[in-house]
Amino acid sequence: MSNGHFGKYGGRYLPEMLIPTLEQLEKTYESAKKDQKFQKEFNNLLKNFAGRPTPLVFAQNLTEKLGGAKIYLKNEGLNHTGAHKITHCIGQALIAKRMGKTRLIAETGAGQHGVATATVAAKFGFSCTIYMGAVDIARQRPNVFLMEQLGAKVVPVLTGSQTLKDAVNAALKDLIENVNDTHYVIGSVLGPHPYPTMNRDFQKIVGQEIKKQTKEFENKLPDYVIACVGGGSNAMGAFYNFLNKKSVQLIGVEAGGKGKKIGDHAVRFSGGSVGVVEGYKSYFLQDSDGQLQKTHSISAGLDYPGIGPELAFLHDKKRVEFVSVSDQETLQAVKTLAHLEGIIPALESAHAVAHAIKLAPKLSKEKIIVVNLSGRGDKDLFILAEAFKDKSFYKFLEDFVKI
Amino acid sequence: MKLMTHVVIGYPSLEETEKIVRTMVKSGVDMIELQIPFSDPLADGPTIMNACEKSLQRGTKIKDAFLLMKKLSLEIKIPLIFMAYYNTVFKYGTKKFCRDAKVAGAYGLIIPDMNIDEENQEHFYVSCKKYNLNNIQVVSPASTDERLRKNAKVESGFVYFTAHQGITGVKDKLSPNLISNLRRVRKNFSVPIAVGFGISKRKHLEAIAPYADIAVIGSAIINEINKSSTENIEQNVRNFIKNILFHNN
Numbered sequence: 001m002s003n004g005h006f007g008k009y010g011g012r013y014l015p016e017m018l019i020p021t022l023e024q025l026e027k028t029y030e031s032a033k034k035d036q037k038f039q040k041e042f043n044n045l046l047k048n049f050a051g052r053p054t055p056l057v058f059a060q061n062l063t064e065k066l067g068g069a070k071i072y073l074k075n076e077g078l079n080h081t082g083a084h085k086i087t088h089c090i091g092q093a094l095i096a097k098r099m100g101k102t103r104l105i106a107e108t109g110a111g112q113h114g115v116a117t118a119t120v121a122a123k124f125g126f127s128c129t130i131y132m133g134a135v136d137i138a139r140q141r142p143n144v145f146l147m148e149q150l151g152a153k154v155v156p157v158l159t160g161s162q163t164l165k166d167a168v169n170a171a172l173k174d175l176i177e178n179v180n181d182t183h184y185v186i187g188s189v190l191g192p193h194p195y196p197t198m199n200r201d202f203q204k205i206v207g208q209e210i211k212k213q214t215k216e217f218e219n220k221l222p223d224y225v226i227a228c229v230g231g232g233s234n235a236m237g238a239f240y241n242f243l244n245k246k247s248v249q250l251i252g253v254e255a256g257g258k259g260k261k262i263g264d265h266a267v268r269f270s271g272g273s274v275g276v277v278e279g280y281k282s283y284f285l286q287d288s289d290g291q292l293q294k295t296h297s298i299s300a301g302l303d304y305p306g307i308g309p310e311l312a313f314l315h316d317k318k319r320v321e322f323v324s325v326s327d328q329e330t331l332q333a334v335k336t337l338a339h340l341e342g343i344i345p346a347l348e349s350a351h352a353v354a355h356a357i358k359l360a361p362k363l364s365k366e367k368i369i370v371v372n373l374s375g376r377g378d379k380d381l382f383i384l385a386e387a388f389k390d391k392s393f394y395k396f397l398e399d400f401v402k403i
Numbered sequence: 404m405k406l407m408t409h410v411v412i413g414y415p416s417l418e419e420t421e422k423i424v425r426t427m428v429k430s431g432v433d434m435i436e437l438q439i440p441f442s443d444p445l446a447d448g449p450t451i452m453n454a455c456e457k458s459l460q461r462g463t464k465i466k467d468a469f470l471l472m473k474k475l476s477l478e479i480k481i482p483l484i485f486m487a488y489y490n491t492v493f494k495y496g497t498k499k500f501c502r503d504a505k506v507a508g509a510y511g512l513i514i515p516d517m518n519i520d521e522e523n524q525e526h527f528y529v530s531c532k533k534y535n536l537n538n539i540q541v542v543s544p545a546s547t548d549e550r551l552r553k554n555a556k557v558e559s560g561f562v563y564f565t566a567h568q569g570i571t572g573v574k575d576k577l578s579p580n581l582i583s584n585l586r587r588v589r590k591n592f593s594v595p596i597a598v599g600f601g602i603s604k605r606k607h608l609e610a611i612a613p614y615a616d617i618a619v620i621g622s623a624i625i626n627e628i629n630k631s632s633t634e635n636i637e638q639n640v641r642n643f644i645k646n647i648l649f650h651n652n
Binding site: 005017020021159160166169179273275276277278284291 | 441442443444445446448449452453456459464465489490491493494495515516517518520521524540541542543544545546547550554565568569570
């Protein structure tokens with residue numbers, strides 16, 4: 001790999017004015033990677049601030065009900081702030097400190113990455129600005145409130161589709177204008193080099209833990225690791241450690257949304273094509289002129305037209321298989337996991353659960369599936385209440401406003 | 404000092420773009436940048452972003468851009484340049500894009516996010532060279548001498564220097580380091596220097612005239628268009644350019 005390329009994907013397709021700051025980031029990251037003190041501080045924060053290691057939970061009831069492969073859940077939802085995102089935010093905050101930056105900016109879709117960034121900004125004493133599409137602000141108000149409580153300024157993005165991709169553009173523009181004091185905390189394994197590599201390296205601890213914990217329970221490697229894929233940070237984290245273990249099948253689950261029509265889903269591999277957007281080359285949902293298309297998913301975290309370049313490479317190499325599940329299957333998976341296992345997963349992670357539910361009955365009882373449960377579902381309260389048509393929840397909201 | 408102006412193709416409409424370009428030529432500009440609208444224009448500020456968005460909403464396609472270039476280049480003698488983001492070029496096919504741009508009569512291409520570090524992957528400069536099309540490199544105040552040297556190796560036509568570290572848009576004052584940066588660019592490049600980003604006034608032109616060769620005005624003219632009704636767009640654009648070229652303001 002050179003210059004951040006994964007085969008033909010990745011790279012650094014940026015205006016010249018951003019190159020020096022990314023070269024500085026790359027150099028700083030390369031030196032930190034080799035610095036034991038840095039690694040020690042990072043691991044210490046993961047343990048004593050974020051709450052690692054997260055447990056691997058045997059989903060006994062679900063396994064028995066489906067009657068096939070054994071299902072384990074890697075419960076990343078037990079991380080501080082509720083998802084795996086905090087891991088690369090801690091890593092990047094330490095890198096930003098090393099570069100002498102005083103301000104963090106980030107894009108956010110559902111608000112999870114924004115909350116995680118605002119959290120590390122508060123902890124390490126950075127000022128913080130979060131860009132969020134106006135459409136996302138309207139559907140994720142609770143996270144906006146949380147970010148503001150953590151001291152961040154949340155800026156609504158009113159351009160384009162007013163969602164995640166537009167927030168990325170707005171944050172890149174902020175970075176262009178404030179390169180001297182600002183570090184842009186990109187929230188996934190995408191964007192220009194070195195972000196895809198750096199965030200993957202921070203997240204790979206997930207796969208290392210899965211390997212160790214599966215060994216403790218079963219004394220062998222898992223046969224399948226399944227993760228949902230928006231940009232791909234939780235998937236790359238879970239997969240990376242198994243890439244050279246041929247017996248482990250890796251499955252990425254994309255958002256099938258409401259259907260196959262353009263604008264109704266976020267399935268990049270079957271619906272998209274190769275392009276160069278937001279500084280990197282990968283698969284994008286775009287029209288024949290290269291204009292990015294609208295996407296939809298019930299989970300804001302998967303509602304994005306691009307995908308991490310290393311995943312594009314692994315797709316072409318057929319090392320990672322990609323499938324998609326619909327909004328409806330996802331909602332059903334939330335219900336099933338809540339009833340049978342006492343875990344309400346984030347809607348993003350529920351995509352991975354939904355695929356495991358389809359796969360497990362087709363496999364023999366000796367096979368082991370690990371589902372990466374990237375986040376917990378608390379944040380989806382309002383979306384779930386709406387999807388499940390919970391009238392008393394709406395009554396509560398109405399009454400609450402009146403008080 | 405020469406003047407380069409800028410339009411977003413299809414804004415406010417394809418017919419208007421054509422008229423505006425003709426008006427610019429008649430008003431005495433020396434070259435014109437025709438921007439192909441893109442859904443995610445990374446280096447552009449709100450004015451040009453909004454123009455791109457409106458143009459795409461009206462249904463502007465790449466083939467419209469090529470048709471317009473062809474039509475205008477047949478009757479207009481000054482250089483007409485395509486400005487686009489790299490995905491537009493890549494998705495069309497880099498080689499094919501360069502060939503068709505040349506056939507349509509373009510003088511060159513300005514592709515700010517096609518970075519020289521990716522040439523091994525893209526063969527973009529090779530394609531420009533093959534079809535005798537100028538690839539105009541964009542450099543910025545943040546460019547180190549090393550980066551300037553690297554970009555100068557593929558210089559062609561002229562070099563575009565962004566007057567401030569930021570995105571496109573109107574600014575009142577020029578950056579205090581502008582002159583020293585222009586000297587650095589001059590030292591490294593042998594082609595003429597164009598200066599854009601935040602250039603909107605006669606006094607800006609006067610300040611940079613001794614150190615640069617071409618002034619670029621983009622957002623300021625789109626602001627004029629936005630202020631105009633359909634009937635007086637051309638008149639307002641003409642007056643704005645005349646003011647810049649001949650009067651102090």
